Structures are given as C-alpha cells and as structure tokens.
Amino acid sequence: MTATAEADTLIVQRFIRAPREQVFDAFIDAAMLERWHCPRGMSVKSASADARVGGAWRIDMRHADGQASVVGGRFREIRRPERLAYTWKWEESAGPMAGIETLIEIDFTAREHGTELRMRHSGFPLEEARDGHARGWESVFNRLNDVLDPQGTAGTVTLFGDPRSTYTWAVRLGFAEKDVACTLQPCEPHGPELNAIHPFGKMPALRDGATEIWETSAILRYLDEAFEGPSLNPGMAVDRARTEQWVSAVNAYLYDAVARRYVLQYLFPRGEGGKPDRAVIDAAVRDLVRPLDALERAYAGRDYIGAGSPSYADLLLAPLLTYLAMFPEGAQLLSDRPQIRRAQALMRARPSFAATQPPRG
Numbered sequence: 001m002t003a004t005a006e007a008d009t010l011i012v013q014r015f016i017r018a019p020r021e022q023v024f025d026a027f028i029d030a031a032m033l034e035r036w037h038c039p040r041g042m043s044v045k046s047a048s049a050d051a052r053v054g055g056a057w058r059i060d061m062r063h064a065d066g067q068a069s070v071v072g073g074r075f076r077e078i079r080r081p082e083r084l085a086y087t088w089k090w091e092e093s094a095g096p097m098a099g100i101e102t103l104i105e106i107d108f109t110a111r112e113h114g115t116e117l118r119m120r121h122s123g124f125p126l127e128e129a130r131d132g133h134a135r136g137w138e139s140v141f142n143r144l145n146d147v148l149d150p151q152g153t154a155g156t157v158t159l160f161g162d163p164r165s166t167y168t169w170a171v172r173l174g175f176a177e178k179d180v181a182c183t184l185q186p187c188e189p190h191g192p193e194l195n196a197i198h199p200f201g202k203m204p205a206l207r208d209g210a211t212e213i214w215e216t217s218a219i220l221r222y223l224d225e226a227f228e229g230p231s232l233n234p235g236m237a238v239d240r241a242r243t244e245q246w247v248s249a250v251n252a253y254l255y256d257a258v259a260r261r262y263v264l265q266y267l268f269p270r271g272e273g274g275k276p277d278r279a280v281i282d283a284a285v286r287d288l289v290r291p292l293d294a295l296e297r298a299y300a301g302r303d304y305i306g307a308g309s310p311s312y313a314d315l316l317l318a319p320l321l322t323y324l325a326m327f328p329e330g331a332q333l334l335s336d337r338p339q340i341r342r343a344q345a346l347m348r349a350r351p352s353f354a355a356t357q358p359p360r361g
C-alpha cells in the first residue's frame with residue numbers, strides 16, 4: 001500500500017490468491033461487492049452495479065453503530081479481466097471529501113497462484129484524506145482476500161507465536177470462539193518473525209494482510225471488533241469494566257506470578273543442582289493468595305467474568321490457570337477455590353479449548 005509522490009494520488013498493490021477473472025468480477029458484481037466491499041468491523045447493507053461504461057454503482061456501508069457511509073460513481077472503463085476504471089464520490093455533506101469526485105483505475109495482472117491488482121486512486125483534496133483511504137483500502141482488501149482466497153480468513157490472517165505460550169493460546173481461544181480461521185505460524189520469542197512486528201519480540205503478534213497488531217489484549221480487541229461472531233467483551237458496562245479489570249490484573253500481576261515466577265521455575269529450573277528454586281516458588285505462591293481470593297469472589301455466582309459467554313479476561317485466565325493446576329502448590333491453591341475451579345471446568349468443556357489445546361511437552 002503506497003501513497004505516491006503526488007499528494008492527491010494513492011497507489012495500492014495487492015496480491016490475491018484467486019484467478020484474474022474472479023478478482024475482476026468481484027468489483028463489478030453487486031452480490032460479490034456485498035460480501036467484501038467495506039473495512040473490517042463494518043458491513044455492506046446493499047450494493048448495486050450496472051456494469052456498463054457510463055453505468056452507475058453504489059455501496060451502502062454501515063458502521064457497527066448503524067451509521068451509514070455511502071459511496072458511488074460511474075464506470076468509465078470495463079476491460080475484463082485486465083482493467084477497470086470508475087469514479088468514486090461519497091454521499092456526505094461534510095468533511096474534506098464532501099462533493100469531491102475521485103477516480104479509481106485498476107490493472108489486474110495474472111501471476112503464479114493468483115492475481116496482482118494495482119489500484120490508482122487519484123483526485124484527493126488533502127493528503128490526510130488520501131492516507132485515510134489508504135488505511136480503508138488495506139482493510140477492505142483484507143476482506144476481498146478472505147472472500148476469494150481458498151483458505152478464507154486463514155489466507156489473510158496469521159498469528160505468530162508458540163501454541164504452548166499462554167498469551168498465544170488466549171488469542172487462539174478467541175479465534176475459535178469467534179469461529180474465525182487464522183493461520184498459526186509457530187515461532188520463537190525474539191526470533192525474526194516476532195522481532196519484525198513486535199518491538200519487544202514477544203508473542204503473540206498478528207498480521208492481517210499488511211496490518212500488524214501486537215500485545216494480546218490489543219489483538220483480542222481487534223479480533224472482536226473486526227470480525228463477526230459472538231462478542232468477546234459481552235455484557236453491560238459493569239461487566240465490561242470487570243473484564244477490563246481482570247485483563248489488566250493478568251497483564252500486570254498474574255502472568256508474572258503464575259507463569260514467569262512459578263510454572264517456568266518448574267519447566268526450566270534455575271535453582272541449585274538444576275532444581276526449581278524453592279525460594280522463588282514459595283514467594284510466587286504467597287503472592288498468588290490474594291489475587292486468587294479476589295478471582296474466587298469474581299467468579300462467585302457467575303460462569304464468566306463478562307456476562308453469559310467468555311470475555312477477553314476468561315480467555316487470558318484459562319491457559320494460565322491450566323498451567324497453574326499442573327504443579328503441586330498451584331493445584332492446592334485451586335482446590336481451595338471452588339468457584340475458580342467451576343469456571344475453569346466450564347472453559348475447558350468448550351470446543352474452543354479442545355481445538356486449541358497445545359501439544360504436551
């Protein structure tokens with residue numbers, strides 16, 4: 001995705017794993033346009049396209065809150081399957097694009113295993129408007145790829161991480177709960193794939209087309225808002241605040257005590273004679289008592305931290321508590337806390353858990 005030296009022009013290049021005719025037709029077929037022509041997190045309410053030179057096209061896109069963004073224009077050139085040109089004008093009365101007609105010209109080139117499209121979108125009144133459209137096209141073309149790629153969303157979205165990592169597991173749970181396919185690219189922390197995306201080299205990191213997101217809670221939020229499926233932040237304001245509270249607690253306190261200072265002590269012992277460092281383990285276990293008491297109270301009378309279905313917080317907690325239960329002091333801490341155990345049993349019974357459970361070892 002590149003803006004050109006000309007301030008009023010945007011050049012977008014994108015490889016789509018589908019034959020050229022199919023990619024071309026996706027731009028002129030109303031039923032196809034309804035399936036993909038809006039950024040992630042929005043939907044197309046209706047689309048029409050009179051695919052003749054001079055014919056009109058129009059797309060009514062809706063934001064999650066129902067607000068409309070409607071765009072339309074006329075076809076200028078239709079040379080199937082290699083070239084398409086049409087005008088583009090927003091039906092809005094305010095903002096920098098109000099009343100402005102821009103021009104889109106697309107060349108479709110057949111490549112091995114797919115098609116390269118090169119879009120020239122020109123006539124922007126301001127660089128800001130051009131750059132806003134660059135972000136929009138990036139997301140819209142991710143949806144085009146989802147629809148045309150034989151792998152669906154898994155051909156567009158890649159999660160980088162190790163399936164055994166608690167944070168990677170939490171994101172995979174989120175994808176499974178939303179029933180959104182993604183490709184897992186196993187990799188090491190601080191390895192080249194993660195360092196290329198995450199400034200701290202941690203896992204997981206997400207790539208959606210050219211869009212990169214790092215930090216688990218940001219990835220989960222993006223997943224939740226950009227894709228359809230059950231909400232991962234369900235309930236009323238108070239439920240969502242509680243979810244946020246426990247996401248923060250996991251990131252600020254629990255991950256450190258459970259994973260870094262407890263579980264990893266057993267898995268990669270650093271004490272004398274290659275044994276787990278008793279002092280480190282005892283301190284971690286001591287530090288877990290109060291937060292686990294608070295979690296016990298949080299789960300009392302409810303199945304999930306949010307309301308009715310798993311929230312980001314439940315997704316983050318499930319892998320962490322699964323690992324905690326594998327070692328003696330952790331198992332004891334949990335056996336004393338029946339509400340947490342009940343909530344964990346519910347999470348473990350979900351198909352998402354079975355689908356994402358990491359390999360043993």
Ligand SMILES: N[C@@H](CCC(=O)N[C@@H](CS)C(=O)NCC(=O)O)C(=O)O
Pocket residue numbers: 165166167168189201202203204214215216217251
């Ligand atoms: N704040 C990060 C934490 C991610 C994290 O610590 N991931 C662990 C694996 S579960 C990791 O990459 N560890 C390697 C390291 O810390 O060097 C997030 O929320 O994504």
